[in-house]
Amino acid sequence: MEWKFLVDIMLGRLARWLRTLGYDAFYTRNGIDSRMMVLAYRENRFILTRSKRLYNKIGPELSVFINSDDFRDQVREVINVLGIKFDRNIFLTRCLNCNLPLMELPKEDAQLKVPPYVFQTVNRFRACPQCRRVFWSGTHISEMEKLIDTFWERKGDQ
Ligand SMILES: [Zn+2]
Incomplete structure (x- = not known):
């Protein structure tokens, strides 16, 4: 439900x-x-x-x-x-600040938005369509x- x-x-x-x-x-x-x-x-x-x-x-x-x-x-x-x-x-799957569903973010697009060690170890990123914050599992x-x-x-x- x-x-x-x-x-x-x-x-x-x-x-x-x-x-x-x-x-x-x-x-x-x-x-x-x-x-x-x-x-x-x-x-x-x-x-x-x-x-x-x-x-x-x-x-x-x-x-x-x-x-x-x-x-x-x-x-x-x-x-x-x-x-x-x-x-x-x-x-x-939802932005904690904006309440909007997150969108898949291609890994290459995350490169400049996350710390280098995160980029190296994480493969899947999501981003908020409104505030643009990037989320990942870690x-x-x-x-x-x-x-x-x-x-x-x-x-x-x-
Ligand atoms: Zn947001």
């Missing part, structure tokens, strides 16, 4: 992690007003919020109330409530994966 989100103010790190996992997570710094709610309904976006008032207004069919202050627990809340499984096929990814494993570990304990 392709999950899409509208992430409320105060949940910026959660939005970035959902993007890391490959999900479309639109983040609003201005809070969720009626215009934003219309957008969410139209695009089938789950609203993630720390506002009990907003959650009560929208209901559990289209929103999740986030309890925790800690982004790791916030990610766990979302995946547990919605039953989201880790999908390696979409992991790191040691920082295994650190990320260790943290991601802990998101799902707890669910298995239940």
